[in-house]
Amino acid sequence: xxKKKFFxxxxxxxxxxxxxxxxxxxxxxxxxxxxxxxxxxxxxxYDLTYKxxxxxxxxxxxxxxxxxxxxxxxxxWVDRRDLTKLDSKSNLxxxxxxxxxxTTTFDETWQPVWGEEKEIRNQYNELAVILFQPMNxxxxxxxxxxxxxxxxxxxxxxQQKSLNYFVIKEEHSQFAMAGNHIAYWIPxxxxxxxxxxxxxxxxxIRGLMQQAITPNSSQTPFSPTGVQTALMMKTDDGLYINLxxxxxxxxxxxxxxxxxxxxxxESWLTPDAKGDKGYMxxxxxxxxxxxxxxxxxxxxxxxxxxxxxxxxxxxxxxxxWIKPVKYIGVWWDMITGKGxxxxxxxxxxxKLGVTDYSKTKPNGKHSANTANVKRYIDFAAANGFxxxxxxxxxxxxxxxxxxxxxxxxxxxxAYPDFDVQEIHRYAASKGIKMMMHHETSASVRNYERxxxxxxxxMVDNGYNSVKSGYVGNIIPRGEHHYGQWMNxxxxxxxxxxxxxxxxxxxxxxxxxxxxxxxxxxxxxxxSARGTEYESFGGNKVYHTTxxxxxxxxxxxxxxxxxxxxxxxxxxxxxxxxxxxxxxARQLALYVTMYSPLQMAADIPENxxxxxxxxxxxxxxALDWDKTIYLEAEPGEYITIxxxxxGTDDWYIGCTAGENGHDSQLTxxxxxxxxxxxxxxxxxxxxxxxxxxPQAYTIKKxxxxxxxxxxxxxxxxxxxxxxxxxxxxxxxxxGLKRL
Numbered sequence: 001x002x003k004k005k006f007f008x009x010x011x012x013x014x015x016x017x018x019x020x021x022x023x024x025x026x027x028x029x030x031x032x033x034x035x036x037x038x039x040x041x042x043x044x045x046y047d048l049t050y051k052x053x054x055x056x057x058x059x060x061x062x063x064x065x066x067x068x069x070x071x072x073x074x075x076x077w078v079d080r081r082d083l084t085k086l087d088s089k090s091n092l093x094x095x096x097x098x099x100x101x102x103t104t105t106f107d108e109t110w111q112p113v114w115g116e117e118k119e120i121r122n123q124y125n126e127l128a129v130i131l132f133q134p135m136n137x138x139x140x141x142x143x144x145x146x147x148x149x150x151x152x153x154x155x156x157x158x159q160q161k162s163l164n165y166f167v168i169k170e171e172h173s174q175f176a177m178a179g180n181h182i183a184y185w186i187p188x189x190x191x192x193x194x195x196x197x198x199x200x201x202x203x204x205i206r207g208l209m210q211q212a213i214t215p216n217s218s219q220t221p222f223s224p225t226g227v228q229t230a231l232m233m234k235t236d237d238g239l240y241i242n243l244x245x246x247x248x249x250x251x252x253x254x255x256x257x258x259x260x261x262x263x264x265x266e267s268w269l270t271p272d273a274k275g276d277k278g279y280m281x282x283x284x285x286x287x288x289x290x291x292x293x294x295x296x297x298x299x300x301x302x303x304x305x306x307x308x309x310x311x312x313x314x315x316x317x318x319x320x321w322i323k324p325v326k327y328i329g330v331w332w333d334m335i336t337g338k339g340x341x342x343x344x345x346x347x348x349x350x351k352l353g354v355t356d357y358s359k360t361k362p363n364g365k366h367s368a369n370t371a372n373v374k375r376y377i378d379f380a381a382a383n384g385f386x387x388x389x390x391x392x393x394x395x396x397x398x399x400x401x402x403x404x405x406x407x408x409x410x411x412x413x414a415y416p417d418f419d420v421q422e423i424h425r426y427a428a429s430k431g432i433k434m435m436m437h438h439e440t441s442a443s444v445r446n447y448e449r450x451x452x453x454x455x456x457x458m459v460d461n462g463y464n465s466v467k468s469g470y471v472g473n474i475i476p477r478g479e480h481h482y483g484q485w486m487n488x489x490x491x492x493x494x495x496x497x498x499x500x501x502x503x504x505x506x507x508x509x510x511x512x513x514x515x516x517x518x519x520x521x522x523x524x525x526x527s528a529r530g531t532e533y534e535s536f537g538g539n540k541v542y543h544t545t546x547x548x549x550x551x552x553x554x555x556x557x558x559x560x561x562x563x564x565x566x567x568x569x570x571x572x573x574x575x576x577x578x579x580x581x582x583x584a585r586q587l588a589l590y591v592t593m594y595s596p597l598q599m600a601a602d603i604p605e606n607x608x609x610x611x612x613x614x615x616x617x618x619x620x621a622l623d624w625d626k627t628i629y630l631e632a633e634p635g636e637y638i639t640i641x642x643x644x645x646g647t648d649d650w651y652i653g654c655t656a657g658e659n660g661h662d663s664q665l666t667x668x669x670x671x672x673x674x675x676x677x678x679x680x681x682x683x684x685x686x687x688x689x690x691x692x693p694q695a696y697t698i699k700k701x702x703x704x705x706x707x708x709x710x711x712x713x714x715x716x717x718x719x720x721x722x723x724x725x726x727x728x729x730x731x732x733x734g735l736k737r738l
Contacts, residue, residue, distance in 0.1 A: 023101050025127040029148045032293070036129060036144065043094040044131060044142055047176075048151055050293045053239055059174035059264070061142060062093025063155065066167035066276060089136055089162075093172050099139065100130040106145075112307070113318045113520040114596040116627040118645065122308040123147065137162045149303040150292035152246060159282040168252075168278035173267040173289055175243055175256070177202065180263060181233040184546050184634050188226025188255040190270045190480035191218040191473070193511055194529045196539055197546045199635050202233075203260055217402070218442065218473045218508075220480060225258035226268060228511075230553040232300070232546065232634055240300050240634075242292040244553050246309035248513040249491065251287050252277050253482035272485055273478025287513060292553070298629035301638070306514035306554050314518050321501045322520050324596035324622035325465060327435055328380050329389030330367045332563070332601050336535045337572035339367035341392030341400075343415040350398050352410050357395065362417065368393040369417040374426055379604040381430035383618050388427065389435040389467060389599070393418045400441045406475055408441045411454035424462045436463040442472035442508075444479075444489050451493065455500040464501065465523065465597075467558075468493065470508035482510050491515070494522045505558050505597055512555030524558040524597035527551065531560040531601055534579040535568050541580050541689060541716045542635045542657035544589060549634045552594060560601040561589035562617055564610050566693045571603075583613055584683045584696045585718030590620045591653025592638050592718075598622055612698055616681050619722050620651050628669050637661035637713065641669060648674065650723040656713035663711045663719075670705035675726040678703045678738055682711055682719040689716025701738035702726075709738055 025034040032055075036046045039060070048056040067090050107123040124145040132139050141156035155171075157163060180203050186195035187209060198205075198212045209224045230244035243265065245254050252269040259266070267289070269277040288309040292300055315322070333339040344360040368390050376388045396409045414420050427434050436458050440447040447454075447468075458466065470481060479485050490509045497504045498521050505524035516522045528551040533539050544559075551557055563586055565571065566579035579586075590598055600607065600617050607614045621644035630652070631639040639654040639661075648671060654663060670676060677700065684695035693716075703709075703723060711719050726732055 021098070023127055023129060025103065025125055025144060025146050027146045027148050028105075028123050028125060031148065032146055032151065034127065034144055034146050034151060036127065036142075038096055038098045038131070041094045042096045044096060044129070046144070046153070048291060048293075050239060051295065053237060054178040055239065055241060055293050056291065057176035057178055059176040060093070061173050063171050064169045065090040065092055066169045090169065091136070092133070092138075092140065095133050095135050096131040097134065098129060099132040102128045110312065112517065113313060113322050114324050114523070114623050116594055116624050116642070118625040120304050120307060122304075124308075145309065147305055147308070149294060149299055150242075150290060150305050152288040152290045152305060152309045154286045154288045156285040157280065157282045163282055166280050167276050168269065168280065170277060171254070171267045171269050171286070175265040175291070177233075177263040177265065179235055181235050181241070183227070184232040184550060185227040187213050187221050188223055188228050188257065188268065190220040190222060190482050192216045192481065192508070193228055193527050193551070194533070196529060197543060197550070199542075202258060202263055205258060206260055217471050218481065222255070222268065223257050225260050227256050227258065229254060229256060230511075230550045231256060232549040234634065238295050240294055240297050242290075242300050242549065242553060244290045244292070244306065244513070246288040246290050246306045246514045246554075247311070248287045248487055248510065249515070250284070250484065250488060252484045253487065253510050254287070254289070270480050270482040270484075272480070272483050273476065278484050297549070297632040297634060300553075301548055301629045301632055301640075302627070303553070307517045310514040310517040312518065313520055315498050315521065318520050321464070322503060322523065325386045325435070325503070325523065326598050326600070326622055327387040327389055328376055328385055328600045328604070329391070329435065330373060330376060331389060331391050331560075333571060333603055334367050334392060335532050336568045337575050340365040341368070341397040342366065343395075343417065344398065347398040350396050352396060352407060352413065355395070357416050366392065366415065366417060368415065370419045370422060373418070373423055376604065377427050377430050377432050380432050383614075385432070385600070387433040387435045387465065389437060391437045391439070393437065400439065402472065404473060404475065404477065405441065406443050407446055408443050409439065409446070411438050411450050412457050420461055428462055433465070434461070434463045436466040437469070438466055439469040439471065442470050443475040444470070444486065445475055448489070448492070451496055455497060455502055458502060459500055465503040465505065466497065467505045467507065470506075481508060486510065491519070494519050497521055507558070511551060514554060516555050524556055524595055526558050528557055530557070531563060531579070534563065535575060535577050537577055538580050544585070544593060544655045545636055545638055545657050546634050548592060548594075548638055556595035556597065557593060558595060558597055558599065559589065559593045560599045561586055561593060562600040563602050564613070564694070565602060565606040566689075578690065579693070580689050580716050582683050582687050582689050582693045582696065582714055582717040583610065584681055584687065584720065585655050585689075585713070585716065587613065587616045587681050587720035588653035588655050588718035590617060591642055591651050591720065592640050592655045596622050610694070613681060613696060616679070616720050616722060621645065621649070630665065631663060639663055639665075648725040650676075652721040652723070653718065654711070654713050655718045656716070658715050660715050660717060661713040663713070665709045665711065667703055667707045667709075668705050670703065670723070672705050674704065675732060676703045676723045677701075677726055677731055677735065678721055678723045680709075680711070680719065680721050680738065683714040683717040687714040687717055689714070699738070700735060702732055702735050703738055707738060
C-alpha cells in the first residue's frame with residue numbers, strides 16, 4: 001500500500017562518548033524544534049518549541065524497575081552475594097552517558113484499508129540516542145520522531161547481557177507545561193474512561209476531581225491530580241497541545257499525574273494485581289508517547305501521528321473482507337429500560353448447562369426474540385443498512401452483572417425465544433448481515449476459553465462482526481481493564497478474529513492508540529462515555545465538541561448516534577433522562593464523530609416519525625477520500641467536511657455546545673465548474689436541546705465552489721449537509737441556489 005518512501009541517514013555519530021552535548025531535531029517544516037541532552041545527574045532530558053513558543057519545558061525521561069527479591073531461603077545454588085548487588089539495577093532514569101546519536105529522515109504515503117482519507121502522509125525527522133549506564137553496564141535507546149504536527153518518542157531496550165528480563169515499577173516520562181493551561185480532562189482511572197469531561201485550568205484539577213468522579217460498574221481512580229489521555233489543552237498564548245500514546249502493545253496503559261505546584265505531568269502506568277506495571281523481555285520497547293501541537297485547533301483534529309507511529313497492516317487480505325458497516329440494533333429500548341436483556345424475571349441465579357429455561361416464565365420484555373429481530377431486519381433492508389446488532393440473545397443475562405462470576409456466558413446457547421438458524425436464514429434472504437454481541441461481563445478467562453468456538457459459531461451463522469463488552473471488574477480478579485495483561489487480551493481477541501475474518505468492535509476496552517492501522521479488523525471501540533449515558537442522566541452539552549480532540553485522536557469510536565426521540569420517558573415512563581441534543585446535531589455526529597462503524601441507535605418507530613431527517617442517516621457515507629476541518633474550538637464547536645470514497649459527493653456536520661454556533665461556510669473545496677445539489681438539515685430558529693429538540697428545517701438547493709452559506713447551530717444543536725454531484729440536468733429542475 002505504500003506509494004512513496006524516502007529514507008536517508010543525515011548523520012551518524014559513533015565515538016566512545018558524546019560529551020553530553022545537546023542534540024537538536026527540527027520538524028520537516030521547521031516549526032517544531034526538539035532539544036535533547038543528558039543533564040549533570042546523567043538523566044535524559046528533552047524540550048520542545050513550536051514557532052519559538054515553549055510547548056514542553058526541559059523534562060526528564062526514564063524508568064524505575066522493580067527491585068529483585070533477595071529473600072531466597074531454600075535453594076543452596078543461589079549465589080546470595082550476587083543477589084545483594086541487584087538493588088541498583090532498579091535505576092533506568094539517571095547515571096547515563098550519551099554514547100551515540102543517529103538522525104534520519106522519512107517520507108512515505110500509505111493507504112489505509114478504511115479511514116478519513118484515501119492516503120496518509122507519514123513524514124518525519126528522527127533522532128535516536130543511545131544511552132549507556134556504566135554502573136549497570138546497560139544501554140537503552142530513546143527514539144524521537146518529529147512530525148510537522150508534533151512529536152513521538154519511545155524507549156527501546158536492546159537485548160544485552162545485563163538486561164534480559166525486567167519488571168517495571170514506574171515509567172517517569174515528564175511533560176513539563178509552560179503555564180497554567182486550560183485543560184479538557186477526565187479523571188485518571190485504571191478501569192474506565194466513561195466520564196464526562198471537565199474544562200478547567202490545570203491548577204483547578206485537584207479541587208474538581210471529587211465531583212468529576214462519577215459512579216461506574218468498574219472504576220479505580222488513582223490520584224487527586226491524575227488524568228487520562230488523550231489530554232487536550234489550550235495555552236494563553238494560543239497553542240493547542242494534545243498528550244497521548246501510540247502503539248500500545250504488550251505494555252500498560254499510560255495515564256498522566258500532575259504536579260500542580262510546578263505544572264509537570266508525569267506518566268503513570270496501570271498496575272496489575274500485584275502492583276507491577278509491566279513485565280518485559282528484551283529486545284522490546286515502550287509505546288510511543290505523543291505530543292500534538294498547533295496554533296490552529298483544526299490541525300489537532302487533522303493529525304495522523306497516532307496512526308503513523310503504528311506498524312503497517314499485518315492482515316494480507318484485509319481489503320477483501322474488512323468493510324465499513326452501517327447498522328441498527330436491538331439495543332436502545334433496553335438501554336432506556338423499555339425492554340430487557342434477560343428472558344425471565346424468575347431466576348436470581350443461572351448455571352449454564354444446569355438451569356432449564358423451559359421451566360421458567362418469560363418476562364414479556366425480552367427484546368431479543370425472533371419476531372422482534374425480524375422487524376429490525378426488515379427495517380434495515382428497506383433502508384439500505386448493512387447489519388443488525390442483537391444484544392441479550394444468549395442465556396445468562398439474569399445474573400450477569402455485579403456478581404464476579406467466572407463461567408457467565410458460553411456465547412453459543414440462545415434463549416428459547418431466539419431462533420439462531422431462522423434469523424440466519426431470514427437475514428440472508430434480505431441481504432442483511434447479523435452483528436454478534438459478546439458481553440464477557442469482564443470474565444476474560446471465560447471469554448478466552450470459549451473464543452474459538454464463539455467465532456466459529458459466528459461464521460456458521462452468518463455473523464462477520466462482533467460487538468464485545470467488558471462490563472465489571474476483571475476476572476482474573478485484581479487485574480485492571482487498562483493493564484498489560486488486558487491489553488494483551490484485547491489484541492489476542494482481534495488477531496484471533498482475523499483468523500475467522502471477523503471484525504471487532506470492543507466496548508469497555510483500553511482507549512485506542514492507532515492499532516487499527518496494523519489490525520484494521522479492529523473496526524471500532526467505545527472506550528469513552530457514549531450515547532448510552534444520555535439515558536443514564538445525560539452527557540454535558542459540549543461532550544461531542546471535545547471527544548474528537550481527545551478520545552478520537554487514537555481511533556474511531558462507536559458513539560451510537562441518531563437518537564430522534566430525545567425524551568427517554570417516551571420509551572420508558574420511569575426514565576426521566578433527556579438526550580442533550582437536537583435532532584439536527586444527531587445527524588451531524590455521523591460526520592463529526594468519525595467511525596467506519598456507524599449505528600442508527602434509535603428504534604425503527606422513532607425514525608418512521610421523521611423519515612425526512614432520517615434520509616441523511618441513510619445517505620451519509622462511512623469511508624472517505626478526503627476530510628477538511630472547517631471550524632474547530634474544543635468545548636464550543638466542530639465543523640467537518642468529508643468527501644465520500646470513490647465519489648465527488650460531500651457531507652458536512654457541525655456539533656455545537658451550549659453557546660450554539662454561527663457558521664459562515666464557503667465551498668471552495670468543491671471541484672470548479674461542477675454543480676451540486678445540497679440538502680441542508682438545520683436547527684429551526686427556536687430549536688434548543690432542552691426545550692425544542694425536534695425542531696429542524698430541511699432545505700434543498702444548488703451549490704458550486706463559489707457558494708457561501710450562513711447557518712446557525714442552537715444550544716446543543718448543529719447541522720448536517722449532504723452535497724451530491726449533479727450528473728444530469730433533471731436533478732436540479734425547480735431548485736434554486738442556496
